[in-house]
Amino acid sequence: MTSASKKDFEQLNFLLASLEESEAKRVFSKLERVSLDLGHVIYESGEKLDYAYFPTTCIVSLLYIMEDGGTAEIGIIGNDGLLGVPLFLGGDSTSSRAVIQSAGDSYRMKPKDLVEEFKRAGRFQDLLLRYTQALMTQISQTAVCNRLHAVEQQLCRWLLLSHDRLITDKLVMTHDLISNMLGVRREGVTLAAKKLAAKNLIKNTRGTIEVIDRQGLEDASCECYEIVNSEYNRLLGRGMSRTFA
Amino acid sequence: MTSASKKDFEQLNFLLASLEESEAKRVFSKLERVSLDLGHVIYESGEKLDYAYFPTTCIVSLLYIMEDGGTAEIGIIGNDGLLGVPLFLGGDSTSSRAVIQSAGDSYRMKPKDLVEEFKRAGRFQDLLLRYTQALMTQISQTAVCNRLHAVEQQLCRWLLLSHDRLITDKLVMTHDLISNMLGVRREGVTLAAKKLAAKNLIKNTRGTIEVIDRQGLEDASCECYEIVNSEYNRLLGRGMSRTFA
DNA sequence: TTACGTAGGTGCGATAACGCACATACATCG
C-alpha cells in the first residue's frame, strides 16, 4: 500500500484514517468499495450483518420500525464511523434497520475480518470501542431530545448531524423522508422547515434542503447537537463539526 | 474462593454469575461490597468514574439533565449488568448522570482492575461487550418509545424493567421520581398510575407502587418492553423477565 | 405541450401533554 492510496482512505473515512501505517496496510487490504443508493436497506432488524460498512460519502440511518408502522431514527452514521458495531460486540444483529439516507460510496469488510482485526487488540480495537461509545452518546441524546424538545429544534439537530457527514451543503431529501427519521408528521417537518427558511437558515426546494447559515442553525438547535458533537470530538479526537471548515 | 461464596455472587449479579470458575476467582477477588441509598448520585455527567458497579439488589438510572432542568432517563441498570461501560470503551466518562433509583447493595471494582480484566480478552470481555450491546438496545428503544408512545404505555414499560431487576413486587418510588425518569409531568404519572390501578394491574400507595398483575402490565405496555427483554435474553443467555418466575 | 406522479403548503378539529393552582390524604415525630 502506497502512502497515496492510504491518503485516499484518510480523506474519506475518519475511522480508517486514524489507523497507523502498519495496521492500516493490513486493514485496507480487506476492504472493498461499494456504491449505495438512496433508500437501500443494508440490513433488516434481526438479520445478521453481511458486511461491516465504513461510509465515505454516503450516510446511513439506524431506523426502528414499530408494529403499527411508526418509525424513528436512533442514529446517523457517516464517514465518522462504521455500521456493524454489533459484530464485534458479539450480538451479530440488532433490532434496528440500516437504510441509506444519502446516496454515496462506502468501504466494506467481511464480519470475519472485522472480528479478526478487533481481536488483535490494537489501535483498531481501541478506535472501534471509542466509536461505540460515541454512537451510544448519539443514541442517548436522541432519546432525550425525542422526549424534551420541539420538532423545529430537532430538525436543526438532525440537519446539522447530516450536514457534518456530507461534503455538500445541499441535502437531497424530502420532507416525507425526514418525517420518517424524526418520527413526526410530514406536515410537521414542512412547517418547521418553512420557519427555518423564513429565518434564512436553510433554503427549501423540491426534494432538497440547502444549508445557508450553518452557525444560525446551531443557534436554533437544541443543546443536543453540541453535546453529541463534543463527545465525538473528545472520543475520536478530531473536529466533526463543519463550523470552522 | 469456595463454591459457596461463588454462589453468593451468582445469586446476586447475573453478569458475575456467568463467569467460569477460573476467571471468577480472580474477578471476585477484586470486588468489594457497598450499600447505596435512594437518590445517591454515583457519578455526574462528564466526571471520570471512580468505580465500576455490579448491582445486586440496587437499581441504577442513567439520567440526562438538560440546561433548562428537564430530565430524562435513557436506561436502567440492575443485577443484570454493570455501571461503567465507558471505562472499557475508552471514554472514561459519559454525559449522563448515574443515580440510585432503588436502594440496595452492589459490588464494585476499580477501573484499573476492570480494564485489566477486559484486556485479558476472555469470557469476561465477551460478557462485557455483549452487555454493552444489550444496554444500547435498551437506550435505542427508549429513544423510539419517547417519540412514539403514550405516557401510560411508557409507564408500563418502565415498571416492568424496574420490576425485572428487583426481588420484590413493591417498588419504593414516588410519582415525582418516576416523572423525572420518564421526562413527563408528575401529574401525568399520577394519572397513568391511576388508570393502571383501575385495571388492577398495580396498587398505588403513598411512596410505593406494587405490581399486582405482571402479565396484565406486559399486555398494557407498548412493544418496547418485550423487544428489550428479548434482546437481553438473546445476548446474555438467560431470562431476565419474571413472567414465569 | 399536456398529463401525471410526487413534493410541498394550508386549514381545521381532535387529542395528549403541559403549566399552574390548589385540595386532600397519609406518615411521622414532637
Added chain:
DNA sequence: CGATGTATGTGCGTTATCGCACCTACGTAA
C-alpha cells in the same frame, strides 16, 4: 394526638402535535 411535610388527586386553560383532507407546484416523459 395534632402539627407538619410530603405525596397524591383534580381542575382548567394553553400548547404542540396529530390525522385527515385537499390544494398547489414542480418536473419529467409521453
